[in-house]
Structure formats: structure tokens, C-alpha cells
Amino acid sequence: MTTLPRHSAPPRPAVAPRVAAKIWLSVFLAANVLLVTVFFFVGGLSDRPLISIGRLAGLYAAQAMAFQLLLVARLPWLDRRLGMDRLTSLHRWTGFSLLWLLVAHVVFVVFGYAGLEGTNAASELVSLATTLEGILRAIVAFVLILVVGAMSVRFARRRMAYETWHFVHLYTYAAVVLAFTHQIAVGQSFTSSPVARGYWWTLWIGAGVAVLAGRFVLPLWRNARHRLRVVAVVPESANTVSVYLTGRDLDQLPARAGQFFLWRFLTRDRWWQANPFSLSAAPDGRTLRLTAKAVGESSAKLRSLPVGTRVFAEGPYGAFTAIHQQQPNALLIAGGVGITPIRALLEDVAGHVVVLYRTHRREDAVLLPELLNLAKARGGVVHLLVGPKEQSGPYGPQLGPESLYALVPDIAERDVFVCGPAGMTSAVLRSVRQLGVPAAQVHAERFSLAA
Template sequence: MTGLSQPMSPPAARPIAPPVMLARAALWAAVGFHLLVVEVMFALYGTGKNGILTAAKFFGLHAALLMMLQLTLIARIPWLDRRIGMDRLTAWHRWIGFSLLWTVVLHGSFVVLGYSALDDAAPWTTFFALAAVPAGLLGICAAAIIVGIASVSFRFLRRRLSYEVWHGIHMCVYLALLLGMVHQFLEGTTFSSPVATLYWWALWALVLGALVGGRVILPLWRNHYHQFRVAAVVPESDDVVSVHVTGRHLDRLPARAGQFMIWRFPGHNRWWQANPFSLSAAPNGRSLRLTAKAVGSTSAGLRHLPVGTRVFAEGPYGAFTSIHQTKPARLLIAGGVGITPVRSLLEESYVPTVVLYRVPDLRDAVLLAELEALARERNALLRVLPGRTGPGNAPFEPQGLYALVPDIQHRDVYVCGPPRMTEAVVKSLKALGVPGIQIHAERFALA
């Protein structure tokens, strides 16, 4: 444990408005603007052959808009990701996905009912007649894929599937997207105005451009440019290992302390095996470091990586950084291997800082020697809190946090650890009256 005094250098100037609020406002303003334009175009040029088919077109149009929004949220647009965070963007993507499910079902149902009324035929007869037409068949297949993907995304099914299986099924959404777009093109009856049609397809081009740019072009370019390779492998404990990665021009990689990257090690693991590991040291322009606990075959095998192994890294990602700092002091709370992004944040910290490190036993406190050295250099207060939570040992209850950090309301609080611990800490912070804008917690996971 070391003492707390004054920062080594003045903190950077804080923005007038928190970046997360600006990013959310920009995102939803753009969504609102395009939604308004499309609603006006539909009102002017979207009438169907009867009232039921007009409703079908309405739901089909909004299903496409929801799909556009979903793709935008997972496009990994750097500006949004650094301010909102991949975890929140992914959570929004998931819930919008369920809205998409019901919108697609309503669209299909109204199409069948509308043509059934138009042709004075039974609904099932109309369904098979539509399936015999290329545009109809493509739409039915796209809808079936979306229903299937949404079904395995319900929590009780999702938890029973490995990430690789779930991800493989989820990737079929791109097939549904392709089939749906061809379906739209063949139908060609959404808008009766050429200008409205041009706007619609330009909107699609913008969304697909962002998706391909963020998910394909940018990662490929960065890996070609930086040429990441394993420089060293350092065991930190029996089940924790650090991997040092070097490359070219790392000073131009826009990585910040607290962020994570998605790591692949081609030749050592299968190409689809990827893990999101935080940067456990602040980027210095010469190397990157990840520190991982062996919780699966991929992470367990990291200690056997040969030096010189080629690395494919996506990112950096995440909003767990100092750009969200709103107060001239901070509290860093870590549990278990959640210390890795906290350690990197401590390394770059030049404001009065308190670090609370929760571990089952002192022997589980990985990177402790580094933390103690950094705390001395940064004049930070480091407290290691060992033991299991129970009567007499509940440091993250409101009274426990207040006793450890009496000025907690005047600090930005960064929390990283197991989900249950993080939820308990956030709940206590709110009970202590810490404003939400000062609470920073991020889930480092792919899904």
C-alpha cells in the first residue's frame, strides 16, 4: 500500500459535454433524421394495392430500417465505439434484433393477408403462390433466417451454445441481408418516386459502406500496416500469462489505456478462435501487452505461443478510457483478472487516484508488484482487498466503499471485474449518490 498525494502533471482539459452524451445525441439524431425522411417518403409515395398491403409495405420498410440500424451498431465505427463502447452498442443491437423479428413477422403476415384479400384466395394458397415467385421466395427465406437467428439469441438457448456455434449461426444474418436486398430490388414497389428510391438505396450504401469499412477493410489494413508479432510470453502465475506484441509503426495505432483488442494467433489456433483481451499496459508506441487467465483452450494455450508468431489483432475497441473523465480525481476498482485494464489506466493516471483490487486470496493478485511500483510512481493509493464477500468482509457495499473512499462522489469511478461484482459495485455507487456520468463500467466480451 502506498500513499496518495498530488498528480505528477496537470490533467488534460475536460470536454464541455461528456463524449458519450455527444455520441449518443449524434447517433440518435441521425437515426431520427433518416426515419423522418423515410416516413415522409412513405406517406407520399408508399401506398399499396390495398390497405392491408400498404400496412405490409410499412412493416417491410421499417424492418429494413431496423436492419440498417443493427448493422450500424455492430459496424465498429471507431468514433462511436470509443465514446459509447462495444458492449452498449452490442446490447442495443441485440434488443433491436427482437424488434426486427416481430416487424419481419408482421410484414410477412400482412403480405399474405393482403394478397389473399386481393385475389380472394385462402391465406395458405396465397403463401405457396408467393413462394413460387423469385421475389417472394427470397423474402420468405430471408424472414426464416432472421426468425432462426432471433430464436437462438434468447438467453435460455444462447447460454447452451458455445460462442463459436452461436457466432456461426449468427453470421447467417449476412445471408438474410443479401436475400432481403435482392427481394427489395426485385419487388421495386416500395416508393413510386425515383428521388425517394435513390435516397433509399443511398442510405443502404452508406450503412453497408460503414459495415465493410469497420469490420473488414480497417482490420485488414491495420494488420498489413503494423505486422503484429509475438515478442515475448511471460507467465504471471499458474493460470495467468502475459503476451507482449510488437510490430511496425505502433506509435500510429490509436490505442489508449483501458481498451481491448480482439486477438487471433493464426498457425497456433484456428482462424475462427478469437478472444477479446484488454491491454494490460498503457500503449507506448513500441509494443502492446495482453494478460489473460486460462479459462478456455484458446487462452490456456497462450503460454505456449512461440516468439515470432504472427498475430491478427482487431481494434483497439472500448470506451473504458480517460476521455470520459469528468472529475479531477479517479477511483479504479478491479476484481480478479479485471485488473488488466485498470493497471493500464493507473499507468497513464496523473490525477489523484485510488485503486481497490479485490481478490479471493493475496496469491491471486496478479501484476501486484507492477501495481505497487506504479502506485509509488503515480502517488496513488493502492488497496488489495482479499477474501470472500460475507459478514465483516463486504468492501463493495455502500458503507464499505464510503469508508475506503470518503470523497467517492467527487471522483470518476472505473469498474472492471466479474459481472456480479461489477453489478454490485455500480448499485452501491448509485446508492452513494455518485452520478451516472462518473461511473464507467464496460463488459469485455464479443457477445
């Protein structure tokens, strides 16, 4: 068997990995929606249309809840193909859909029974909560999801520390348990059909197992096996530092250039903090390297991290990898600290590579010597674009379509990998669309904590 050179174009799969994952999720969701709809009609309708609508909304809400668990399970197969950006976006839309389905469930059921009993909605809600098993638990679950939904609105999210936002989201698990027990107690699908009951048990147990495996079992097993520890801390600039780690059997760790981990450095003052940092060098089977800029207290403390510190790492995560490369050549575009996954990708993408590195000042261009040496070794090109955001060149904005075309005339025949601040990333995506780069060839990683 002939071994391909490291930078030769990868063989294309019959279906692109991202497309395969989207098809799988769409088929899974459509099949489950169809099954639930069939079970609902087989179970029989209420004489009151409002009650029937409310019950159907409740079934779809329960299904959305299970789908949410699948999205947050961080299953490697899905994460490598869609990436946390897309999974986070799906999670957000599913969450708000779940919220509105629950609102519809409560409103239609309460008003339906109020009309049946000849009472007002408030009295009927109190009556249901005090006379039917599971209703009070459902109300508590509904309130918890309302709170989480309110905290997830962009206005509130931007004013909240990530740790606080994450802690509030943990209440969702309590809501899931309460909602499930409510469904067992009074759900018509559970009480009237053994087949439907078997379906719901399978769906909920499967979702729970996915979360348990992806969020707990797999990270614990990997860390017990690899036993990561810090072997060097190297300042790269006045406010940027690289941390080198080693461990056991790192050649068996399924990490790729462009991915990131959630790192916990197990010192007395920071073991409880998990920070997302990308690998800044392609994994070589012996060491891992992350490079971080001091943008907060936690990342600033990395400079004083003791050698020998044990590390608990969750991951690898992210679809910002060369497995998605479609064309023989690539363009890598980085802004600020987004250079870290781009620097790693420079070792892994195939063909001729052009790197565009956007910084405010030349002295901010960390890892530049490495980029230049790597590019030279493989016949690539690095363009350093320096200046404020509004900086323009001979062809307009530095990352505008005219400037990109002047620097990379064959951009439409390349895969484009973009990582940087959200504003810069959005500007580049607009530019490449105007230049006619097919969407399948554009791979973006928005460098933000939520991702």
C-alpha cells in the first residue's frame, strides 16, 4: 500500500462529512416527529380541540428536550463533522422551539380544561396542580426552562459570566427529569400504548446515555489513560504564552490540528475553571501545545503555571480541521489570537497554502516566525496584514473582496479556513461569498467562549 505524503490532497468521501451529519440529524428528527405524530393520533383525540393541540405540543416539547440532550452530549462523531459552533446554534434554536412548545402546551391544556369545567384559567391551573399526579412537577420544570430561556437571550447572555451562564443551564437537567416523570404519570402515550411507551423509554434512555457517555465517561476515561501534565511554559510575547503538555499514549488521542480542548489545570486556585484553548501545533503523538492571550484573569495566570501541573482536558472538540478540505489547495485567514488553530492547520492542510494574518501591530503577530518557517518549508506564502480595523490598502479594506482577490486570485478554487474575532470572521465570510467561493469550501471558527 502506498502512503500519501503528508500534504497531498486527501481523498474525497462520497458524501462530505458535514453534509453526512446534517442528513443524519435531519432524518433522525423527521422520523421521530413522524412517530410521535402517529402515536398521538392512535392514542385518540380529546373532545376539546384546545386540549388535543396542547397535548401534541407537549409531545413535541418532550421530543425537543431529548434532541437537546443529544446536541449537548458532545458526541465525537457529530462534533468532528459539525463543530461546536453549529451544534451551539442548533442547540439555541432547539431551546427556543422547546420553550414555545411548552408555552403552547400549558396555555392550550389549561384553557381547554378551563372551558370544559367552566372555570377561569388560573383556578384551573391550581386545580390541576393539586389534584393530578405529576402536574406540579411539570410546572416546576416549566419555570426552570423559562429561567434558562431568559438567561439565554443575547441581551442577558452578554452581561453574564460564562461560569454563571453555564451553572444556570445545569438546571435544565433537573427540568428534564421533572418533565419526564410528568410524562410517565399522565402522558397519554405512556398510559394507553405499550408500543409508544417503549418508544419514549428508548428515546429518553438513549438521550441520557449519550450525555453520560459524551460528557462524563469519555472525558474521565481519556484523562485516566493519558494523564496529561505541563512540561513547559514559554512566553511568546508580552501578553501571550504557550503551554506544552505531555502524557501517556498521546498517539492514541484522536486530536487533529485546528481542534480545541476545555482545559482544567489542577492547581489549588484554578482546578474548578475550564477554559477553551485551541491547539497551536498539530499533535505529534508526544506533546500537545496550546497558546493563549491574556484576555482575562484565568488566561493571564497561565504564565505562572508550575511545570508538572496535572491537567484534566475535555475534548478534542471542533470541526475546524483538514478532514473538511474539498480542494487541492487552501487559504488560511487568521485574526488576533485566532492564529493558534490556523498555525496548527498549516501543518495539516493539503496542497499549496496561503496564510493571511491580520493584526493591529506587527509586534502582536505571535507565532509569526513559526508561520514563516512552516510556509517556506512547504512552498506556501504568508501575508501579514497590519493596521486598525478600518485600514485599507490599494484595493480597499484589507479583508474586502477586492483585496482578497488581489492577494489570492484563485481563491474560488481553494478551501478557505477563517478564525478570528466575530466581526472579522463575518467580514471575511461576506467577502468570500461575493467572490463566489462555494459554501462547502468555507470553514469558519468564531473565536468566542460560547463556541
